[in-house]
Amino acid sequence: MTYEELISKMTPQMHASLKQAIELGKWPNGQRLTDEQQAICMRAVIAYDQTNLPKEEHIGFIDRTRQDGKQHGSDPLEPEILKILTH
Template sequence: MNREQLISSITPTGYQRLLYAVETGRWPEGTLLTAEQRDSCMQAVMLYQSQHNVDAQHMTVSAGGEICFKSKSELKREFGSTTDEIVRVNINDIPK
């Protein structure tokens, strides 16, 4: 199977399964991946992303095959996060 055939054979559902496996080291059913399986899955995920990822997240491969890195400020803007939304708790202030 060549590269184009592999990419076109991956469905969006299949991609999500591969992505989950790469991120967790397990298939969605819970079976552990071998190192070889994880490497193969990672390559398939990167190939799929290089053709279909039009909204690249931080440290992914965007459509066109470029690796996309987003800065902390870009991610904050994207997720609407501000430091005002962060609640900090000092464990020494909690009654025992």
């Protein structure tokens, strides 16, 4: 089974369990997560978010909209258009 297949078969309950394990730093049985396990769980949660949840529910999402609905600041991940001016 590939990593992508594993993520596609992840259930919302599994996703929530992995998020909780990351937050608490331990598995439901109380055993502490190793650094490697924490990194793998984080990658799985992020991958699940990207494919199954709306952008607003992704881990680390920052809502940049103002109360009037306009964008506050720029999205640092959005590509910028550069204009080259010749004199």
